[in-house]
Amino acid sequence: MTEDLEARLRRELSSWAEEAPPPTAVSVRTLDAAYAAPVERSRPAWLLSAIAACVLLVVIGGTAGGIALVRHLTEPTRPAAPTQPASPAPPTGSVPSVHPTSPSPTANPTASASSAQPAPAGATGPVPAGFTVHDLTFVSDDQGWALGAAPCSSKPCTSLVRTSDGGRHWVGIRPPVVGLVGVDDCSTACVSNVRFATPLVGYLFGPQAFYLTTDGGATWQRQAGGAAALEIADNNVLRVPSGDGQGCFPGCPVSVQVSTIGGTAWRTVLALSSAQVGFDTGVQLSRTGGHAYLQVYGHVSGGASQAHSALYVSADRGLTWTDRGEPCPQVSPGEVDASALSSASDQSVTVLCTQRSGSASFVAVSTDGGRTFRPGKLLPNLEIQVGSASSSTVFAIGSVGGRESLVRSVDRGLTWNVVAQSGPATGTAAPRGGFLGFESATTGRWVSLSDPRTVWTTSDGGATWVRYTFPA
Numbered sequence: 001m002t003e004d005l006e007a008r009l010r011r012e013l014s015s016w017a018e019e020a021p022p023p024t025a026v027s028v029r030t031l032d033a034a035y036a037a038p039v040e041r042s043r044p045a046w047l048l049s050a051i052a053a054c055v056l057l058v059v060i061g062g063t064a065g066g067i068a069l070v071r072h073l074t075e076p077t078r079p080a081a082p083t084q085p086a087s088p089a090p091p092t093g094s095v096p097s098v099h100p101t102s103p104s105p106t107a108n109p110t111a112s113a114s115s116a117q118p119a120p121a122g123a124t125g126p127v128p129a130g131f132t133v134h135d136l137t138f139v140s141d142d143q144g145w146a147l148g149a150a151p152c153s154s155k156p157c158t159s160l161v162r163t164s165d166g167g168r169h170w171v172g173i174r175p176p177v178v179g180l181v182g183v184d185d186c187s188t189a190c191v192s193n194v195r196f197a198t199p200l201v202g203y204l205f206g207p208q209a210f211y212l213t214t215d216g217g218a219t220w221q222r223q224a225g226g227a228a229a230l231e232i233a234d235n236n237v238l239r240v241p242s243g244d245g246q247g248c249f250p251g252c253p254v255s256v257q258v259s260t261i262g263g264t265a266w267r268t269v270l271a272l273s274s275a276q277v278g279f280d281t282g283v284q285l286s287r288t289g290g291h292a293y294l295q296v297y298g299h300v301s302g303g304a305s306q307a308h309s310a311l312y313v314s315a316d317r318g319l320t321w322t323d324r325g326e327p328c329p330q331v332s333p334g335e336v337d338a339s340a341l342s343s344a345s346d347q348s349v350t351v352l353c354t355q356r357s358g359s360a361s362f363v364a365v366s367t368d369g370g371r372t373f374r375p376g377k378l379l380p381n382l383e384i385q386v387g388s389a390s391s392s393t394v395f396a397i398g399s400v401g402g403r404e405s406l407v408r409s410v411d412r413g414l415t416w417n418v419v420a421q422s423g424p425a426t427g428t429a430a431p432r433g434g435f436l437g438f439e440s441a442t443t444g445r446w447v448s449l450s451d452p453r454t455v456w457t458t459s460d461g462g463a464t465w466v467r468y469t470f471p472a
Contacts, residue, residue, distance in 0.1 A: 123218060124171040127161050128152070131470045132452040134180060135193045136435045137202070141443045142166045145202065145217070146455065147175075147194035149183045156184050158191065160204075160217065167445070167457050167468050175204065176211050176220040189226070197232040201262040205230055207242040214262050223264060229285035231292070237261055238269075238292055238318040240283050254283060254296055258318055270312065270321045272296070277310075286343040292318040293349050293370065295327075295341040309338040311351070313370040324370040328353035331362070331375060340386040345441055348391035352382065363413035367391045376413020381425075387436040389444060389461045395436060397448075399425035404450040406436075408462050420465040423450030438462075 128150035138144035143164050150159045160175040179185065181192035189209035196202035204211040204220065205227040211220045230239040237259045254277050256270040277296055284295045292314040308326040328336045328351060339361070340352035349370055354361040361382035364373035376394075383397035383404075391412065398407050398416075406420040426449045434452070438444035446456040446465070454469045 124162070124173055127170050127172050127470055128159050129471055130453075131159055131161065133435065133447045133455060133470075134182065134452070136437070136445050136447060136455070137195045138439045138445070139196050139198060141439055141459070143196075143199055144445075145173075145194055145196055146170070147180075147191070147204065148452070149180050156180065156190075158183075160194070161470075162217070166443075166459075167455055170468075170470070173217045175217070176222070178204070178209055178211070181206050193227075193230070195230050195232060197237065197261045203227075203230055203237075205239075212262070212264070228283050229294075231285045231287040232261065233287040233292070234290045234317045235261060236317055237263075238285060238287065239266070240285055240294070253277065254294075256285075256294060256318060256321070269319055270294070278308075284341045286341050286349070287318075288343045288345050288347065290317045291315055291343065291347050291349075291369070293341060293343055294321070295338055295351070297339070298326075298337060308335075311338070311341075311349075311370050313349070315369060327351045327366070327370060327373050328364055329373055329375045331378065339384050342386050342388040342394075342437070344388040344390050344438065346390050348388065350386055350388040350391075350394050352384070352386035352396060354382075354384075361396075363394050363396055363409065365391055365394060365412045374412060376409065377415070379416065383426075383449075385434060385436045387438060387444060387446075389438045389441050393441075393461055395419075395444075395446075395462060397434070397436065404448050406446055406448075406456070406465070419462060420446065420456055420467075422448035422454070426450055 131146075131148050131150040133146045133148045135147045136144060137147075144162070144167065146161050146163075148159050148161070149157045151157060156177065156179040158175050158178055158180045159172065161170045161172050163170045179188070179190035181190045184190055186206075186208075189206065191204045191206040191209050191211065193206070194202065194204050200214055200216050202213045202217060204213075207228060208226040210223040210226050212223055213220045226242040227239045228242040230237065232238075239257050239259075241255060241257060253274050254270075254272040255268050257266040258269050259266045278298060281297045283297065286293045286295075294312040294314075296310045296312070298309045309328070311324040311327040312321045313324055314321045326338065327349075328338050330336055335356045336353045337356060338351045339354040341349070342351075343349045346367075347369070348365055348367050350363060350365050351373065352361055353364050353375070360378045360380050362378045363376045363382075363386060365376075365388075366373045379398070381399040383399075385397045387395040389395075393408065393410050394413055395406060395408050396416075398405050400407070400418050400421065402425055404422040404425045405418045406422075407416040408419045409416050434449045435445060435447040442459055442461050444458050444462060446458075447454070448456075451469075453472070454467050456465045456467045458465045
C-alpha cells in the first residue's frame with residue numbers, strides 16, 4: 001500500500017507541477033526531491049505523509065501567486081477619455097476689464113463629497129447647433145449642466161448639455177421629451193430649470209413638471225407635481241411646490257418641502273396660507289451650506305400692506321423657518337420692494353431692492369441671518385438679477401452705454417465697476433431670465449438676457465471673466 005501511495009503522490013505532484021507557473025527556487029528543490037528515487041521502505045509512513053503535505057502547500061501557494069500575477073498583468077486598461085474639440089474662439093471686440101482666464105480647480109465648499117467623482121459617461125453627443133442657455137447648475141467648479149433649446153425638426157426642442165472641465169468644453173446628453181418654458185406651448189407640462197446634487201443625481205422641473213435622474217442623465221423618471229424652485233445643499237433637497245396652474249386669489253399658498261438627495265418622498269416644513277402670502281408674484285429660493293432663504297415677492301401695484309415682499313430664513317438646513325418680513329430698507333422717494341435674492345458661502349444674503357416707480361434700485365446686504373440689511377447706493381438701470389461672492393463682493397446687471405453689463409462692487413454696493421458686457425441692453429421691463437450665480441467665493445457664472453448662447457466664467461471672485469459661446 002505504501003508503494004501505491006507513493007506512486008499516486010508522484011503522479012499528482014507531477015501533473016500540478018506541469019500546470020503551475022514558472023517555479024521559484026524553493027519549489028524547484030521541492031519538486032526535484034519528489035521526482036527522486038523511491039524512499040526506502042524502512043522510512044515511517046507518517047513521515048511520508050508529512051512530506052507530501054508540505055509539498056502540496058508549496059505548490060498550491062506558487063500556483064495561486066502565479067495566477068494572481070497573470071490576472072494583474074492581463075487586466076484590460078481603461079480607454080482614455082476622448083479628447084474634446086477646442087472651444088470656439090471668443091467673439092472679437094473690446095470689453096472693459098474682461099481678460100481671458102481659466103476656471104479655478106478650487107473645490108466648491110457647499111458641494112457634497114460625491115461631487116468629486118467624474119461625471120458618468122452615459123450616451124453623449126455634440127452640442128446641438130444654435131443651443132441657447134436657459135438655466136445652469138454646477139456641483140463643483142468643473143462639473144456642470146446647462147438646460148436650453150436648439151432648433152429642431154420636431155418639437156419639443158429642449159436640450160441638455162454637460163461640461164466636466166469648468167465650461168471649456170461641452171457635450172450633449174439626452175433630456176426627457178418635455179417642453180421648455182418660454183419656448184414651447186406649455187398648455188401641457190414644461191420644465192424651466194435644472195439642478196444637480198451630485199454627478200449622478202439631478203432634477204429637471206417646472207410649474208407642472210418634475211423629473212429625477214439617478215444615473216447622470218442617462219434616464220429620467222417623471223415624478224408627481226411640479227416645482228417653482230428647488231435648491232440643494234448640506235445633503236438635502238428643498239423645493240417649493242408650484243400651484244395648480246389655475247391661479248389663486250388673492251394669492252396662492254406657498255410651502256417648502258424637504259427630501260433626501262435622490263429621494264421621492266417629500267415632507268412639508270413650511271406652509272404659508274394665501275392670506276399670509278397676499279398678492280404674490282413668485283418666489284425665489286437660495287441656499288449655502290445649512291442656511292436657506294425663501295423670498296416671496298409681493299405685487300408692486302397698489303399700496304396694500306400685503307403687497308410687500310417677505311423673506312423667510314432657516315439656519316438648520318431648511319427644517320425650521322423664521323419670517324423676517326420685507327428685507328429692503330425703505331429709502332425715499334417711494335416704497336421699495338425686493339426683486340432678486342442671492343446668498344454666499346460666508347452665510348451673507350443679498351437682495352436687490354427696487355423702487356415701485358421702477359426708476360432706480362440698490363443692493364442691500366445682511367450678515368446676521370436676514371435680521372438687518374445695509375443698503376448700497378441708489379442707481380438707475382439696475383436689472384432684476386443680483387449675485388454675491390461674499391458679503392462685500394456683490395454683482396448686479398445694468399445698462400451701461402446701451403449694453404447689458406455685469407457690474408461689481410467690493411464694498412457692499414456703495415461703488416460699482418463694469419467687469420463684463422454683453423449685447424444691447426434689454427431694459428428693466430425684460431422678463432426674468434438669464435443666470436447669475438457663484439459656486440464658491442471665487443468661481444461664478446453669468447448668462448445674459450441679450451446673448452443666451454454665451455456662458456461667462458470667473459475664477460477670481462468676479463474681477464475678470466472669460467466667455468464660451470456655443471456654436472450657431
